[in-house]
Amino acid sequence: MKVACVGGGPGSLYFSILMKRVDPSHDITVYERNPVNSTYGWGVTFGDELLSYLHVADPESARAISESLVSWDSWVTHVHDRATVTEQAEEGFGISRHRLLAILAERARALGVRVEFQREIAGEAELADADLVVAGDGVNSVLRERHADHFGTEVTVERNTYIWLGTTKVFDSFIFAFVETDHGWLWCYGYRFSEDRSTCVIECSPATWRGLGLDQTNETDSLALLEKLFADILDGHPLIGRSQADGSAHWLNFRTLTNRRWYHDNLVLLGDAAHTTHFSIGAGTALALEDAAFLVNALHGDPRLQPALARYERQRRSAIRKLQRAARYSAQWYENLPRYIDLPPLELIALQARRESALLAHVPPRLYYRMGQTIESLYGCRHWLGSKLGRTRHAD
Structure with a gap:
């Protein structure tokens, strides 16, 4: 053939x-x-x-x-000024x-x-x-x-905007970081892919994107602002963008x-x-x-x-x-982040792990969380709130 x-x-x-x-x-x-x-x-x-x-x-x-x-066996979630939670997980690569x-x-x-x-x-x-x-x-x-x-x-x-970036910060774990601003929340998915580089995918709502002026700024200014907002996880390392002929930042809607x-x-x-x-x-x-x-x-x-x-x-x-x-x-879970973000950190993280559920969007978040806790306690379903498969599929 x-x-x-x-x-x-x-x-x-x-x-x-x-x-x-x-x-x-x-x-x-x-x-x-x-x-x-x-x-x-x-x-x-x-x-x-x-x-x-x-x-x-x-x-x-x-x-x-x-x-x-390269590999990791833990997930670290930062909820700005509230908590940092580390979870052991199946190995990711x-x-x-x-x-x-x-x-x-x-x-x-x-x-x-x-x-x-x-x-x-x-x-x-x-x-x-x-x-x-x-x-x-x-x-x-x-x-x-x-x-x-x-x-x-x-x-x-899709409604939210995102940008796909690299960084010289080498993350030891898979990172989720939620950062609050005067214009709403941004969040980052971060993971290493070599001995000296990691990926950072940063996402936010259109209102936050516009409110921060990210719809108007060039790539250099956008990266400078994002480095400041995510300083806690970057430890002084720069974010690296994609070169655009006109110097604009490569924000997208999925x-x-x-x-x-x-x-x-x-x-x-x-x-x-x-x-x-x-x-x-x-x-x-x-x-x-x-x-x-x-x-x-x-x-x-x-x-x-x-x-x-x-x-x-x-x-x-x-x-x-x-x-x-x-x-x-x-x-849709991320598009409706305000529905979940004020939950106690452990509840937020548990529901983030179950964001692929068809039921979650139709049940009050705290009730959904308590339902999971009850089932876990009655039947020993340790992973009801956090399917291992779901926790090992993330941005690529």
Whole structure:
């Protein structure tokens, strides 16, 4: 099979690796429009379950990834001027997005995949000789948008604003920090991804963003203000932004994307081109890698292309539906932070851990907390308020 993968992210690269492992005769090219090492983002998170799966799917790339991981086994929550709470948790892992992509690209090339950087593909006509075109070109997928009506693409723009930053502060734990200002609350998700860098994702409501003037300030001034607000966790270390040609800060509103269909003729969607989940549960990279594995299994389970793509669409849409729903509830919890922020710190943290619950938004927060305490006391359900799985999925 001749395969063209458009977009050089983790999903496309991992798909090319697994396809070559199953059948080295596949002719596969990955096209990435940006230069090498120009990826956005800072760190990517992994859990034990994903790592175990990667070791089964392709042990060689999994070993290289494991050797580059840093880890943490606790969660620290700061509620400004009120409390700092530390919790033990299952081990979490971080890796530089640059390093992850370099590992996957190197492994793909070693298996015979061609990886072409600075090569933009505007439409399938440029790939007319390909038996299969994999659109792994992200939430703004050009190939998907050419057939948006067929795919049934729907995009919901979330209310809060956020900015994805790095820092030279190396966090020993996964950090949540809530900071109050005269214009409302901001909060930070922080985790290390290398021996000398960490990720900081900072989020706030539109009213807080505008009230602090962050909608008007350039990146330099924005970072200076954020460094001051989060001084307690940064310990004097700087925040690092993304260079913008006009000097503006890269504030965003998260876009939740769904598609009714995932394939059209020989074009199939993968990763963020097919679906997105809010960064507060940190599942984006994991889902893209799982998409790749499902697609390879479907293609090699049925030699007929259309039935294979239909199977992939059916299985993956079903597999991620629950997680997409949980991500929406998680985003809504942060959008409604004033409902919870004045709770005692331990109650706030417990309900933050259960933010993926459909029930939480409809029950008074303190009553919901007491319900959990009662169930825990009666049945010994120690993790009712804090699913370990939920606590190990965060911004990536």
